[in-house]
Amino acid sequence: MKTVACVIDEGFAPFEFGVACEVFGLDRSADGVPNFDFRVVAPQPGAVRSKLGFSVNVEHDLSFAHEADIVVFCPLPRESWAHIDARLIDLAVAAVTRDAWVVSVCSGVFVLAASGQLDGRRATTHWMYASTLAAMYPQIEVDPDVLFVQDGRIITSAGTAAGIDACLHLLRIELGAEMANRIAKRMVVPPQRDGGQAQYVDRPLLEVSSDSLSGVAGWAVQNLRDELTVEEMSAHALMSPRTFARRFKSEFGTTPASWLNRQRVIHAQRMLERTDLSLEQIAQECGFGSAAVLRQSFARVLDTTPTAYRARFTCAVPAEVA
Known part of the structure; x- marks a missing residue:
């Protein structure tokens, strides 16, 4: 069983948080898919407020994330990008150093950027935030067009539904295509969108x-x-x-x-x-x-x-x- 830590903080985005919960948190053993030991963590346990005003009660601090096989950083609000919580930065450094899988969804990439772990690497985020990321961290090769980027064991993704693609990509690596396809089928999403696909198309679907x-x-x-x-x-x-x-x-x-x-x-x-x-x-x-x-x-x-x-x-x- 793989351990997965979903990291949130004040002002987190509910949709992307839900993506991590859906992909890694559900029991799919009836479909022959192995379960993950999935836990939501935060720098400060207790009520963590989302950007939409409601809160979720988080039971775990970051200690579980420091041992997890997969660490997922959910999006953070714009006002926090320039002053990321030092505890999140330490977690990002430790996770990359010990060679855990690290996934950022949308603006969660700013935690990895602040930690220095993306220096000299290629990464992506939501196309609306790509120019800000590139300006704040010129040492990162920011690709604003793709759904997700894998560089070693770090996966950065664009916003909203691109987080699903990034997580399914990781599951294809860890569990194989057949298991990833079963999960995608249960989620009623296509299993085959790859990272190089454009974030947006000229004609909406x-x-x-x-x-x-x-x-x-x-x-x-x-x-x-x-x-x-x-x-x-x-x-x-x-x-x-x-x-x-x-x-x-x-x-x-x-x-x-x-x-x-x-x-x-x-x-x-x-x-x-x-x-x-x-x-x-x-x-x-x-x-x-x-x-x-x-x-x-x-x-x-x-x-x-x-x-x-x-x-x-x-x-x-x-x-x-x-």
């Missing part, structure tokens, strides 16, 4: 109508084994390649090629977990063409090898030898 490209995306996922060039996808959508690429980026926040590669990696993860097929067979089934290309994609996206991933997360029963 609520405005997508019958001309949405979701049908083409669904068709592509069912045919990952094929080469699936932009020309083929655009033909399926009855568009020119140029129009299709522009529309795809507008609707999905990433390029068709980047999106396809991520879907193939996810499919390969599940096959590594659930089958005993060879790497060459999996590469063919996922559309990579060869095991070498599969290895390259795994290294780039997941920072590991297919063999190492299978050894850690396999749930397949090896075929009997005749």
Whole structure:
């Protein structure tokens, strides 16, 4: 069982706090998902007031967080960014130093920034706060466009729903794609948004109508084994390649090629977990063409090898030898 500390302080954001509670705090053992020892902590236990005026009663101080495997820093109000509680800074330094997983959601990144643990690293936050973060801490490489960034065992995310993506990304690393997908299914959210996807798209999803490209995306996922060039996808959508690429980026926040590669990696993860097929067979089934290309994609996206991933997360029963 992994231990998870969700860190809040005065003026915390309820939605992002709820994300951490939902992802790590619920009992999903009935779905075969291992539970976490999840606790909410604060520098000063007792009633901690949210930015919306209501309070939550926190039973634990920061001592549990100093031993936790995963430490999640929830957003802090703007007025506290320039004078972060020293106890939170000490916690951030200690967590990174002992190589715990550290996750910041939205403006929670200002705790990590104040601790100096992001110096020389790439990080992100809500696009509205990115310029402030960059101005206050020029030694940090701030990327204002992406959903989340992983640098070593530090994950920083953008605001609101991007926190879900960051937490699911961490669960894919710790529990494997199959378990992360089960959790995403229970949460009724897509499990496949990767960190490089844009924080916002030109055309909001609520405005997508019958001309949405979701049908083409669904068709592509069912045919990952094929080469699936932009020309083929655009033909399926009855568009020119140029129009299709522009529309795809507008609707999905990433390029068709980047999106396809991520879907193939996810499919390969599940096959590594659930089958005993060879790497060459999996590469063919996922559309990579060869095991070498599969290895390259795994290294780039997941920072590991297919063999190492299978050894850690396999749930397949090896075929009997005749």
